[in-house]
Amino acid sequence: MGKVTGFLEYERLEEGYEPVAQRLKNWKEFVVGLNAEQAKQQGARCMDCGTPFCNSGCPVNNIIPDFNDLVYRGTPADWRQAIEVLHQTNNFPEFTGRVCPAPCEAACTLNVNDDAVGIKSIEHAIIDRAWAEGWVKPQPAAAGTGKKVAVVGSGPAGLAAAQQLARAGHAVTVFEKNSRAGGLLRYGIPDFKMEKSHIDRRVEQMKAEGVSFRTGVLVGAMPKEGPASRVTNDAKETIGADQVKAEFDAVLLTGGAESSRDLPVPGRDLDGVHFAMEFLPQQNKVVAGDKVKPQIRADGKHVIVIGGGDTGSDCVGTSNRHGAASVTQFELMPMPPEQEDKPLVWPYWPVKLRTSSSHEEGCERTFAIATKEFIAGTGKDKGRVVGLKTVQVQWQGGKMTEVPGSEKEWKADLVLLAMGFVSPLGTVLEAFGVDKDARGNAKAHTEATGGYKTNAEKVFAAGDMRRGQSLVVWAIREGRQAARAVDEYLMGASDLPR
Ligand SMILES: Cc1cc2nc3c(=O)[nH]c(=O)nc-3n(C[C@H](O)[C@H](O)[C@H](O)COP(=O)(O)OP(=O)(O)OC[C@H]3O[C@@H](n4cnc5c(N)ncnc54)[C@H](O)[C@@H]3O)c2cc1C
Ligand code: SF4
Secondary structure, eight states: OOOTTTTHHOOOOOOEEOOOOTTTTTSOOOOOOHHHHHHHHHHHHHOOSOOOOHHHTTTTOOOOHHHHHHHHHHHHHHHHHHHHHHHOOOOOOOHHHHOOOOOOHHHGGGGGGGOOOOOHHHHHOOOOOHHHHHHOOOOHHHHHHOOOOEEESHHHHHHHHHHHHHHHOOOOEEEEEESSSSSSHHSSSSSSTTTTHHHHHHHHHHHHHHHHEEEEEEESSSSSSGGGGGGGOOOOOEEEEHHHHHHHEEEEEEOOEEEEEEOOTTTTTTTEEEEEHHHHHHHHHHHTTTOSSOOOOOOTTTEEEEEOOHHHHHHHHHHHHHTTTTEEEEESSOOOOSSSSSSHTTTTTOOOOOOOOHTTSSEEEEEEEEEEEEEEEEEBBBTTEEEEEEEEEEEEEEEEEOTOOEEEEOOOSSSEEEEOOEOOOOHHHHHOOOOTTTTTTBBBSSSSTTTTOOTTEEEEEEHHHHHHHOOOHHHHHHHHHHHHHHHHHHHHHOOSSO
């Protein structure tokens, strides 16, 4: 429970950031995590509230009060136990400790009238120390089951499921169309938010646990035309859905929700207008040492990012590291309040103005604005975007109307579309004969019995492919729960946690 009076004695302590001028010069992580003494103080603030809402606010249900208490106690044996507690519910705390938006903290009881315990920073400190001390080891199954499972897609959902299934004794093969494993952790989230060595280390651990990785292999088919055909695909080999079904006893589809939302206004086809997920993966590949030619670059350009979420924010940070002349971000919704009305929204995730570390590095943000047209250049700029036309909008009763006389033209040499994702690649689901829900996701519920199972024989689905665009922590949860469902399907019962 931490220290009885800790929440009265100590303030919330934020993790530090390296100065902007320094961090913009490279692609490395710049968050300075808590040291052991700082983590101890933060753990001391956990106040034994009786009903730990943080635990249900966390999608993987991390047992937060227990690891807070262990870190507060602070002996090496306590820290070692803390990572065991954390690993009981979360396969990859180093991912969530870096990129999770921490809904647990919104739900923290201390957050009702004070600042929440810095749960994410404690999680980050525990797993980084565990790796540094050599406490994270492969956990191969004691005996094999003789069953073979194919996992299609190596994002956090696929990785979590594969690790759980291998530990249950199944022979697991992960198929990934891109050249490296990790899904959006690898090719969406920039290195400055999460360096990719964290994924490599887990892949090595999983290989030692018996998981086989087949990267550069597409299962099923890619869309041949339309926006979805521009999704990153490094595959050098394609394997049919029927072949996978014939070779494996169960198949888990964790292919993500890769179809980006488009903005089909006049001028959309001009050079210089790109999906965020054309721009970001290229930079991550370059950081990894790949040759990408020609690379979409922002150097010296006036960049407009359309879309105010995480992906848009990552475009802002990447453009600033390229040396953009200016970066502007548009959001269709009105500016939310700076502070939420805590008694009204606690313990739920509040809508409020969120300023990311990328915004702090330089970005003009405009709210309640809609793009009407991309402007084509003339002369040497023929065929290229040189600007865009917008209008301010207002929202009433969920309806959007344009504000008369608010039309404006903006200079832009590079426009990045970061308006979210509409659905998974339909072709993969179709190849397996999987029914889709109304939003085009794989149709499967998440109840304990029959959960994650699609209509297709022996085929399961989890992560963004089932729930639609979401978060890393939700993908890990679904991967873990789907692993249990697959294990039950194969063995009649399962000891894996749900
Ligand atoms: C730019 C960006 C930034 C984000 N930032 C954050 C953040 O800070 N915090 C957070 O919590 N979430 C963030 N998210 C969301 C988060 O990354 C996703 O919700 C999460 O990765 C989904 O995991 P997944 O395993 O379901 O799918 P994905 O991570 O999308 O992985 C799916 C994988 O399946 C592969 N695949 C698909 N089809 C096939 C096929 N037919 N054959 C073989 N392989 C296939 C794909 O290549 C991909 O590697 C971000 C998303 C983006 C795009
Ligand atoms: S995974 Fe996310 S929600 Fe869960 S404890 Fe960590 S930061 Fe909080």
